[in-house]
Amino acid sequence: MTLQHPIRPEIAALMDIHPEVAQALSAGRAVVALESTIISHGMPFPKNVEMARGVEDVIREHGAVPATIAVLGGRLKIGLTPEELHLLATDKNVQKISTRDLAVTVALGRHGATTVASTMRVAALAGIRVFATGGTGGVHRGAGESMDVSADLLELARTDVCVVSAGVKSILDIGLTLEVLETQGVPAITLGSTEFPAFYSRQSGFPSPLTVETPEEVARVMKAKWTLGLAGGVMLANPVPLEAEIPATEITPHIERALSDMNTLGLSGKETTPYLLGRIVEITEGRSLETNIALVRHNAAVAAQVAVAYASLA
Numbered sequence: 001m002t003l004q005h006p007i008r009p010e011i012a013a014l015m016d017i018h019p020e021v022a023q024a025l026s027a028g029r030a031v032v033a034l035e036s037t038i039i040s041h042g043m044p045f046p047k048n049v050e051m052a053r054g055v056e057d058v059i060r061e062h063g064a065v066p067a068t069i070a071v072l073g074g075r076l077k078i079g080l081t082p083e084e085l086h087l088l089a090t091d092k093n094v095q096k097i098s099t100r101d102l103a104v105t106v107a108l109g110r111h112g113a114t115t116v117a118s119t120m121r122v123a124a125l126a127g128i129r130v131f132a133t134g135g136t137g138g139v140h141r142g143a144g145e146s147m148d149v150s151a152d153l154l155e156l157a158r159t160d161v162c163v164v165s166a167g168v169k170s171i172l173d174i175g176l177t178l179e180v181l182e183t184q185g186v187p188a189i190t191l192g193s194t195e196f197p198a199f200y201s202r203q204s205g206f207p208s209p210l211t212v213e214t215p216e217e218v219a220r221v222m223k224a225k226w227t228l229g230l231a232g233g234v235m236l237a238n239p240v241p242l243e244a245e246i247p248a249t250e251i252t253p254h255i256e257r258a259l260s261d262m263n264t265l266g267l268s269g270k271e272t273t274p275y276l277l278g279r280i281v282e283i284t285e286g287r288s289l290e291t292n293i294a295l296v297r298h299n300a301a302v303a304a305q306v307a308v309a310y311a312s313l314a
């Protein structure tokens, strides 16, 4: 099968591309990548599997092909079977792997659920340019001391993929996250709002650096960016639907409590984001999980529309 973006043979040898995805790529049709850390470490079983299947369906309903990405037994998986999805959702040996972990996971034949950063990298290797997730990582609060800045931001600076998220959770420092994106030359664009969204909430208090009104405009931005040789990604922020949002005034005290519990436990590094997400689900008695699922589905719909528009430009 000939792909429109030819994959170097030594890379193709490390990949298993699901036939549905391979067919779409070779025909130049719209494909949307999905991450797997959100499945293994972002949501509890069985909601995580339901979410993952549901999101794939949303992408198909909008005319694109979903490609959930993970590393299984050291193989780069581009599109998963139902059995593979189930394994990711349930197996405690599945590690959360960022870009730094990719080489070890591949070389030693391990399992890994890819974060936004590593999913972007693998998607780009496969020639996929659009990726839907829930929220991206960012600059953690207190990063001046901890130096905890998500690799997602560095990957956005160097890998040519448009990431559709609901913005940046206020468990992070949103202002500093926007500063780092500016420094790295990454356009942070909000769809249909002049305010940058804060994941659970439509409002963050931070103006969006850039705004567009339609998915088609996003596709034109991607094309212009890469035609100009401006390497790196596009961060598209898609505010959570109004009916699913938890307003900032309501979620903020819960976030503060989760952060304080985390500090009491002394957690750091890659454990912090999964802990905070899980703790906020407990504190809100499941409401934040419903919001999380709703916003991922919304992002998948928008990402599919962007991918369809981009395929027709390319």
Ligand code: PSU
Residues within 6 Å of the ligand: 035, 037, 038, 039, 041, 042, 043, 114, 115, 116, 117, 134, 135, 136, 137, 138, 149, 150, 151, 152, 169, 269, 270, 271, 272, 273, 274, 277
């Ligand atoms: N935000 C969410 N859900 C998630 C994540 C972020 O709302 O599951 C995951 C993503 O995989 C993201 C990762 O790439 O957490 C960021 O982790 P860290 O902060 O350790 O870079």
Ligand code: MN
Residues within 6 Å of the ligand: 148, 149, 150, 151, 269, 270
């Ligand atoms: Mn981190």
